[in-house]
């Protein structure tokens with residue numbers, strides 16, 4: 001029995017295109033893996049611990065190779081809890097909107113909690129940085145209001161490029177993705193057509209995930 005963690009980075013619930021496509025994926029996956037646990041985490045509903053003050057200081061304590069003083073421990077335990085939940089899964093599904101050419105701030109907050117030395121990546125002067133999450137699969141749905149397949153797309157794309165890089169940094173290199181776009185601009189027929197195509201593609205990938 002394995003565990004799939006389904007991370008939703010949109011607050012738009014049933015209006016969210018990334019969640020609609022990811023739901024279709026999870027539906028097919030769950031039917032094919034009846035013994036697996038599927039845990040859903042909506043980042044706009046989850047009470048993520050703050051990553052400031054003592055928690056950031058605690059990260060520097062680790063980077064400096066020291067033990068956490070008592071004052072930092074409580075803040076660090078809250079960060080560890082988020083990491084433990086993430087690492088308890090072997091497979092991940094991420095529903096990710098594009099916000100201002102990048103990812104929503106709650107997903108960035110989640111990443112800032114997860115990407116920690118000694119937990120999800122290691123550093124060695126010889127081997128440099130190495131991701132610590134091994135043998136795990138990731139499926140990402142990217143949603144974009146604009147159309148980046150257009151021959152003249154908007155100039156910035158820091159959504160997929162950033163997320164793929166940071167996932168790879170912690171060892172999550174076995175990734176597949178589907179992009180649903182445009183979800184806002186363009187005529188309605190095109191938007192519906194692209195949504196249906198993304199759902200079909202997601203369902204297809206789920207069969208062998």
Ligand SMILES: Cc1cc2nc3c(=O)[nH]c(=O)nc-3n(C[C@H](O)[C@H](O)[C@H](O)COP(=O)(O)O)c2cc1C
Nearest residue numbers: 010016017018097098099100101143144145146183
């Ligand atoms: C704060 C905010 C910023 C956005 N910025 C962009 C953007 O830079 N480029 C774009 O193509 N769409 C942008 N959009 C539109 C969303 O990408 C689009 O609505 C997408 O479908 C959101 O994903 P969701 O439907 O899963 O919530 C933005 C939307 C919001 C709310």
